[in-house]
Every structure is written in structure tokens, then in C-alpha cells.
Amino acid sequence: MLQQKIPATVITGFLGAGKTTMIRNLLQNAGGKRIALIINEFGDLGVDGDVLKGCGAEACTEDDIIELTNGCICCTVADDFIPTMSKLLERENRPDHIVIETSGLALPQPLIAAFNWPEIKTQVTVDGVITVVDSAAVAAGRFADDHDKVDALRVEDDNLDHESPLEELFEDQLTAADLIVLNKTDLLDAAGVLAVRDEVASRIARKPSMIEAKNGEVAAAVLLGLGVGTEDDIANRKSHHELEHENGEEHDHDEFDSFVVELPAIAEPAAFIERLKGVIAEHDVLRVKGFADVPGKPLRLLIQAVGTRIDNYFERAWAAGETRGTRLVVIGLHDMDEQAVRAAIAAAV
Numbered sequence: 284m285l286q287q288k289i290p291a292t293v294i295t296g297f298l299g300a301g302k303t304t305m306i307r308n309l310l311q312n313a314g315g316k317r318i319a320l321i322i323n324e325f326g327d328l329g330v331d332g333d334v335l336k337g338c339g340a341e342a343c344t345e346d347d348i349i350e351l352t353n354g355c356i357c358c359t360v361a362d363d364f365i366p367t368m369s370k371l372l373e374r375e376n377r378p379d380h381i382v383i384e385t386s387g388l389a390l391p392q393p394l395i396a397a398f399n400w401p402e403i404k405t406q407v408t409v410d411g412v413i414t415v416v417d418s419a420a421v422a423a424g425r426f427a428d429d430h431d432k433v434d435a436l437r438v439e440d441d442n443l444d445h446e447s448p449l450e451e452l453f454e455d456q457l458t459a460a461d462l463i464v465l466n467k468t469d470l471l472d473a474a475g476v477l478a479v480r481d482e483v484a485s486r487i488a489r490k491p492s493m494i495e496a497k498n499g500e501v502a503a504a505v506l507l508g509l510g511v512g513t514e515d516d517i518a519n520r521k522s523h524h525e526l527e528h529e530n531g532e533e534h535d536h537d538e539f540d541s542f543v544v545e546l547p548a549i550a551e552p553a554a555f556i557e558r559l560k561g562v563i564a565e566h567d568v569l570r571v572k573g574f575a576d577v578p579g580k581p582l583r584l585l586i587q588a589v590g591t592r593i594d595n596y597f598e599r600a601w602a603a604g605e606t607r608g609t610r611l612v613v614i615g616l617h618d619m620d621e622q623a624v625r626a627a628i629a630a631a632v
Contacts, residue, residue, distance in 0.1 A: 299589025411509030
């Protein structure tokens with residue numbers, strides 16, 4: 284008798300939108316479902332996986348968490364994702380549901396298309412694609428444009444008829460969605476949330492469902508069980524890059540760079556955070572995430588920065604045999620001066 288296909292949920296979203304927090308909440312409230320989690324990191328330090336492994340959820344043990352750290356998942360489908368899925372499906376105790384967290388820089392479309400590979404399609408279906416949006420960032424104009432003004436200027440100057448890589452990536456992730464989660468709405472008033480809804484809707488032709496959330500708190504029943512079968516509709520969700528491919532252009536991630544900064548213990552976390560904000564603003568860093576060692580504290584300090592907005596809290600105890608230290612992943616555009624950023628962060632300690 285044929286086994287029922289395992290549903291897989293793809294969770295995507297721009298840098299710092301709150302994907303990992305939402306998944307952590309999901310795992311802690313999975314209602315008994317056995318969930319396998321595949322995480323695609325950008326950079327060498329597996330921060331998201333480390334955070335999720337510490338959540339203590341019975342639904343997803345450490346053995347059920349698989350990290351892909353060899354680059355953007357959309358570029359390593361054949362080398363990394365397909366073999367990972369095959370091994371997962373060969374397990375005796377197969378999961379009830381698979382959750383895939385893409386990097387904040389990943390295009391969801393090639394990943395979704397991979398579910399049509401013969402060895403995957405017969406056993407797994409894409410239950411749905413969920414795109415998480417940082418509502419506060421959108422409200423602050425990180426992706427918003429004065430569309431009327433731009434259209435008027437385009438009439439006069441053809442050179443303005445283009446969008447930045449970040450805007451394209453944002454739209455690509457929205458285009459792939461079956462459900463859009465407007466996260467961090469608690470940071471906005473009602474008018475601000477409405478403006479974000481309008482801005483997000485204006486970016487895509489398709490009109491997927493859209494819900495609001497704060498702190499990534501969305502019920503598992505809302506996230507799981509959409510039953511879309513998105514892999515069968517991938518032709519209607521082409522990204523900017525896929526359209527460029529059709530014109531013979533190549534896709535790469537040269538727009539973004541990432542590197543890991545290792546630092547000594549942080550004696551004064553509050554002062555370090557304030558100085559880090561200045562470094563981020565001066566060098567236009569997109570994202571900083573990692574852990575810090577605070578002398579005298581048994582817990583690691585988690586640091587998550589989106590632009591100059593930085594969250595930090597003591598996340599979990601240092602494990603037995605774990606080397607204490609401060610390690611941060613820095614992500615920015617390709618023209619970021621790595622050495623200058625490294626020196627500035629080191630000076631902020």
C-alpha cells in the first residue's frame with residue numbers, strides 16, 4: 284500500500300523577519316506532531332540551528348534538525364537538499380511533517396521546484412509556502428517606494444526603470460507565498476499596519492492570505508495543514524531571477540557578503556549593543572546575529588540585529604564542554620568593507 288505523502292512547509296522571509304522565532308514557537312506547540320526541520324544558513328556559523336536545538340521541544344529533537352551551511356539553498360538543491368531529503372525519507376521513523384527554513388537571502392522558487400524531482404515528488408508534497416515579513420522594517424521604508432513619483436521619473440529617465448536586489452528578493456519571497464505573516468505588528472499602530480498591508484499587496488500580482496503576528500506567535504494549526512501542493516503551481520510564481528534566466532542571464536549571490544567575527548567576552552553588553560548600533564548604521568550592515576560570552580553569566584547572550592534594531596537576551600546555559608566565546612555573523616551588500624566592519628566591531632567591545 285502506498286504511503287501517504289509527507290507534507291512539507293517552506294518558511295521564507297527577508298533578513299531578520301522573525302522566521303526562527305516563529306519556528307521555535309511552532310515546535311513548542313506542535314500538538315504531538317513529529318517534525319523534521321531543515322535549516323539553510325547563510326554564513327559559516329549555524330546560529331539559527333543552535334537556537335532551535337535549545338528550544339527543548341519534544342516534537343523536534345536534535346536528531347530531527349538538519350543544517351545546510353554550504354550556501355544558499357536555491358543554489359545547492361542537487362548537492363545538498365535532495366540528498367538530505369532522501370536520507371530523511373529513508374528513516375524508519377519518518378516525520379509527520381517537514382519544516383524548511385530558508386536563509387533570508389534565498390529564493391524559494393528553485394527549492395519548491397525541487398519537490399518535483401521524481402524521488403521526492405512521490406513521497407513529499409509542499410503543504411504551503413509561508414513568507415514572514417518584518418512589518419516594522421517595511422513601515423520604516425526599507426522596501427517602500429513612492430510609486431507615483433518613480434513612475435513619473437521613469438518617463439524622463441529610462442535608467443531608473445529597475446529595482447535594487449533587495450527589493451527584487453523581497454518581491455520574490457512574496458510571490459512564492461501561500462500565506463504571508465506580517466510579523467512584529469505590535470511595533471506599529473493600526474494605521475501603520477494597514478499601510479504595510481497595502482505596501483505588501485502592491486508588490487505582487489497573486490493575492491495569498493495575509494495574517495498579522497507579534498513575536499512570531501502563530502498557531503501551529505494556522506501554519507501547518509494548508510494542503511496547497513505548491514510544487515504543482517510553481518510556474519505561476521516565477522521570480523525576478525527566473526525571468527532573467529529566461530533571457531540568458533545567470534543567477535548568483537554576488538550582491539551579498541557574509542563573514543564571522545570572533546570576539547573576546549563582552550563585559551558590558553548594554554554598552555557594546557549601543558556601539559554596535561553605530562557600526563551598523565555607519566557601514567550599512569543588513570544583519571548581525573550570534574552569541575556573546577558575558578563574564579560571570581552562566582547563560583549565552585543571544586544577539587539579533589536587523590539594521591540598527593537589536594534584540595538581545597540570555598538564551599540558554601553554556602553546554603558542558605562548549606567553548607565560551609563571542610561569535611557574530613555579519614551580512615551586508617557586496618561592497619561592504621569587511622576589514623573596516625571587523626575593526627569597528629572589535630573596537631566596540
